[in-house]
Amino acid sequence: MLSDTERDELEEALKHYPDKRAGTIDALLLLQRRRGWISDDSLVDIAQFLDMTCEDVDSVATFYNLVFRRPVGRHVLFMCDSISCWIMGCERVRERLHDHYGVDVGQTTSDGRLTMLPIACLGHCERAPAIMIDGDVYGNVTPDKVEEIVEKYR
Numbered sequence: 001m002l003s004d005t006e007r008d009e010l011e012e013a014l015k016h017y018p019d020k021r022a023g024t025i026d027a028l029l030l031l032q033r034r035r036g037w038i039s040d041d042s043l044v045d046i047a048q049f050l051d052m053t054c055e056d057v058d059s060v061a062t063f064y065n066l067v068f069r070r071p072v073g074r075h076v077l078f079m080c081d082s083i084s085c086w087i088m089g090c091e092r093v094r095e096r097l098h099d100h101y102g103v104d105v106g107q108t109t110s111d112g113r114l115t116m117l118p119i120a121c122l123g124h125c126e127r128a129p130a131i132m133i134d135g136d137v138y139g140n141v142t143p144d145k146v147e148e149i150v151e152k153y154r
């Protein structure tokens with residue numbers, strides 16, 4: 001069930017939409033910021049708030065890869081694996097993350113600090129390979145540089 005604060009925040013965030021269902025992604029991201037991820041219970045809460053079916057909300061949630069339908073770590077690192085990043089060595093960056101933090105794509109570190117997920121092109125191909133952590137995009141990432149970057153996210 002939505003808390004009063006969550007309900008107020010959702011009302012405020014969606015008030016400019018003529019039909020609040022148009023704000024489904026906003027609603028998902030807002031509740032995710034509060035709860036860490038979108039559980040089935042959260043999905044039901046949003047569906048009730050938006051007068052939508054759970055299936056319709058879930059189809060938006062699963063289509064949009066910044067919505068997490070499983071628990072994630074305190075920080076989420078998206079690893080671009082599209083063509084430019086692949087050519088420019090994203091695999092070496094991924095290997096360094098695996099060696100140093102014991103995490104691979106689709107996994108979370110044992111201390112819950114970092115989840116690594118794949119993503120298609122981040123739109124920074126001219127600075128490939130690129131990664132994104134908690135919404136911050138980094139380009140020209142090397143194996144050495146990626147450790148330095150990740151250390152900023154405790």
Ligand code: FES
Pocket residue numbers: 080081082083084085086120121122123124125126128129130
């Ligand atoms: S291919 Fe990686 S940012 Fe475009």
